[in-house]
Amino acid sequence: MKSDPIVDEVRKVREAHAARFNYDLSAICADLKKKEKDSGHPVVSRRPKLRLKPTGS
Template sequence: MWQDPIVEETRNLRKQYAELFDYNIDAIFADIRKRQEHSKRKRVSFPARKPVSTKKSA
């Protein structure tokens, strides 16, 4: 089976990052939030979309 080197690199980096926090998702999320707060990049958020009704009218 053919392996994409970019995908392999991404998976290895993700594994290394998770190992830093002993695969603790709460610690990983806290680190991401901390990095986001200290980032100089503009953060964009969008308002929630209204749900679309799937009921058909009679």
């Protein structure tokens, strides 16, 4: 399979970020949430769509 340089770079950055937190998923998520909050960009959180069950009538 041919290597994609962009995908390789993203994986390298992701690996380095995970290593900074000793691969602790809770710490990684907390850091990403902090970065999201500190960015100042609006964050859209969409509620799940309500799926109605057919009534049969």
